[in-house]
Amino acid sequence: MSNDKNINASEDISIAGTIKMLLGFVWKLDKVYYPILALLSISNAANTVLNIFIPKILIDGFSKDWNLTTFISVILTIAAAKFLLLQLKAFAKRQDDIHRAMLQAKFPMEFAKKVMAIDYANLEDAKVLDLKERALFPLTNFGALLQMLSSAVGFFTSLFTLVSVAAILANFSLVFTIVIAVLTLVALILSARFMNVLKEVTETIIPINRRYGYYTQIATEPRFQKEYRIYGMHTLMMKKINSYTEEIAVWLNNIYTTQGNTETTQALLTGITRFLTYSYVALRVLSDQFGTRIGLGDFSIIIGATESFANSFRGVVMDVVTLGQTISYLKPFCQFMSIPDTLMESGAKEIEALETLSFNNVSFSYPNTDKIILDKISFEINKGDKISIVGLNNAGKSTIVKLICRLFEPDSGRILWNGIDIREYDYKAYIDEISCVFQDFxxxxxxxxxxxxxxxxxxxxxxxxxxxxxxxxxxxxxxxxxxxxxxxxxxxxxxxxxxxxxxxxxxxxxxxxxxxxxxxxADLVILDEPTAALDPLAESEVYENFNELTQKKTSIFISHRMSSSIFCDKILLLQDGKIVAFDSHKNLMNGDNLYRELFEAQASNYRG
The missing domain is CATH 3.40.50.300 (P-loop containing nucleotide triphosphate hydrolases)
Known part of the structure; x- marks a missing residue:
């Protein structure tokens, strides 16, 4: 377990590092997905290229006066090729949908495993908790993983298509190809500007949307309904939800306005591109003034290739932009998944039956705080002892439990099991020897x-x-x-x-x-406020049978009800982060101390 109390949850991961991690996760969770992605992309691109060539083949057939038999055989060949490609495409698409859905389900499962595997101390660190929320939100609310995978399919489909049609156009006219590429690039620059605006707005709106989602969720949860009715909280809740709704609406209006302006300019550029394409290619059909004359079959293939070139060029760039955005959204996920696991730092010693458990000058403060909760405390518990830990609120009683359970590590000092630092034991074997009812079980x-x-x-x-x-x-x-x-x-x-x-x-x-x-x-039983929700009769029954319940095991007992201490061998009294007494109930009641004061105050309330 890490000794670094202040985990740097904001530690940056490069884009390259994020991509590497995401590729690794996909490979780990579904090794079949990459071949499926390649098959779908290639079949999509091949289908597009075949569609470009079909008109040319048929037009050239008419020009060459093919007989009926030749036409039928060519058409059947084309139909067969088309059928096979469509079947391959449909198969790849079905597999892609299935495996993407599986990945969409498995990524949150991996996230849940990580939450359960990291040091518990991280889960009481506000920075890590914020990172956890930012990591999970794009997966569950924004569909970032599915968007990334869709963009990957689109990118490779467009790339394969672009290479194919670029070869066709370059063979026709290199200058013409460059002009079309420039016009397409101008349109893409406008799209990139819009995508950049969208990215900025999305990054701004994610925390707002997260709060909106949280409030709408708890507005319907049964555990809040009594307070809503008794204290009229529903009005305040609706006010908060509406304020976030209005804020989201303003941002969405900005997005759609920018999108509308961008699409209008793009439509104009698309019209200019098509006009130039049809004009130039028609001139090449009608004369040889701008180059070698071409036939109608070549006319059809150049028109089709130009459309596909512009679309695939746009697809490549837009999918790269989208991939960049989704990867940036998933960066917090990769940051969170990079937090070291607890079990990675387990010791190797085999644990033996408990004889003694001792704290040796242990000090502790919670992550990102300066308040000392435990200040150089030392005590020892022997096998079979029943120990009650007593103190005012925030005295550190539950903190001792968390340290014993290795949910946190001491800032200094050591916790010893049979004289050996508990960090030297195999983590799982050590935890197997501890059983605990937590205060918030x-x-x-x-x-x-x-x-x-x-x-x-x-x-x-x-x-x-x-x-x-x-x-x-x-x-x-x-x-x-x-x-x-x-x-x-x-x-x-x-x-x-x-x-x-x-x-x-x-x-x-x-x-x-x-x-x-x-x-x-387990050898050690810990009960942290175990009777808080019990009625007095049930509580008395637990106390009376306490020795039998714990089967004579070593036990640590924490309760605000002082009468529970009577059944224990010793009371560990905490005050201001220090141990001020460690003695039997009888001896403590004979002295002048906080324990006696608390016990008598509570007893007078019962008598009254």
């Missing part, structure tokens, strides 16, 4: 069994460890509620996804989270 939209017995769920095992799952549910006092469900352990937990799912109360969910923690075969 999450259950997943899986079945109850899958949420608890994750090992069998990951193996897709039909025969799970049902007996022990039921036992741990009984231990935390939720077995009867689960047994009453129609599908029991196979009941899903999210009604928004599954019709036959169940929506549990906050207390029931917390019991499931405790059950998951106890079920995991």
């Amino acid at each position: 999450q259950l997943f939209p899986f079945t109850i069994r899958e949420n608890i017995d994750t090992e069998h769920a990951m193996l897709n095992a039909e025969e799970g460890d049902y007996e022990n799952v039921w036992k741990v549910l009984d231990d935390v006092g939720i077995k009867k509620e689960v047994e009453a469900l129609p599908r029991k352990l196979d009941t899903y937990l999210d009604k928004s996804l599954y019709e036959d799912a169940t929506d549990m109360s906050g207390g029931q969910k917390q019991k499931l989270a405790i059950a998951r923690t106890i079920y995991k075969k």
Whole structure:
């Protein structure tokens, strides 16, 4: 795991680096796509070139007085060639659509894997979170990946066509080809200017659109609806949404105005190009004043080639511009994907059963802040100890948990497992020895069994460890509620996804989270505010069975309810980032300290 607390989320990646990464991702996720892209581009270009030659072949046939048999054989040959090309083109197009859709689905999956693989510290860094949003938005809201792949197909199709028709025109007249290229280039310069305006507007509008999308999303989410009604927040929400809508409308109006002016000028240039083309080629048919006279067949092929030249030239340039834009949109994605993975910096030592866990002069502050949360703290926990960590809000209680779980690294000092720095252990093996209910714990939209017995769920095992799952549910006092469900352990937990799912109360969910923690075969059990959502009776039941629940394992317990500390062997008292006491409940209650003050204040409230 990286020790660099301040990850430079804005570290730039060159265009070349971005292109290399994107090409690498496409190759990694779908190695068949590049051959499909080549096949589609070549078949498109070949079809265009064949269309140019068909009129010439037939006109020349009339000029040479082909007999009926020759005409029929030539027409059948052309039809067969055309049929084969169209079939090849259709096949390539179908495959392109399928594989593009697959890539569109796989890129966000790779992004999700990266989010789960990087240091957790990054996910509490505002810069990294902003980069995450900027990375995902072009994929999910702007369709940047599909646009990039479409532009790639268009670019290679236009390039292959351009090379072919340029050879035809250069053979006819090099000067004429240069004139057409210049006129086309002028039109493209105008298009490039518009595309540049579009790029600037898009870069401006992306953060606005992101906020607009966020507000419209939460406006419909059920979890916000009570507050909307009680506090009249819907009016303020609609005001914010409308303000972003109006701002987006102004930018879109600028885009369409510029686009309209550009298209008018381009249409004028296109008309001039066609007039010059038809005039010059017609003169070559009628006289030899401007060069060798040509026949009607050559007339048709030059007209067709000129149109294709202008279109393919425009296509090449416009697709390059579009590719450049989409690549720039996807640059934040590549930046985010460049953040190192946690597991890449794992140690190699094999971990042994816990005997001692100790903090040795550990100091810590969160990324991009100067506030010291933990200031050179030291303590040691022995095997089987039940430890309660107590302190005021923001004293650093949950921070200690995060450090033990390797979600963050200390700024200085060491955390030792059996006297060895935890960073020296194999990361996965170390995490396997820790089980935790976090303060903001999450259950997943899986079945109850899958949420608890994750090992069998990951193996897709039909025969799970049902007996022990039921036992741990009984231990935390939720077995009867689960047994009453129609599908029991196979009941899903999210009604928004599954019709036959169940929506549990906050207390029931917390019991499931405790059950998951106890079920995991770990040496160290950490419970961070595990009873916050439980009623007093359920809370008392958890406390009374605490030793049985933790199966005599080493346990760390954090709670604002001071009565929970009575069941623990020692209390670690935190104040202003330092340890001010580490002793038993009895001894601390005999002294003059913050713990006694907090305990008595809470006890008086209960008595009152």
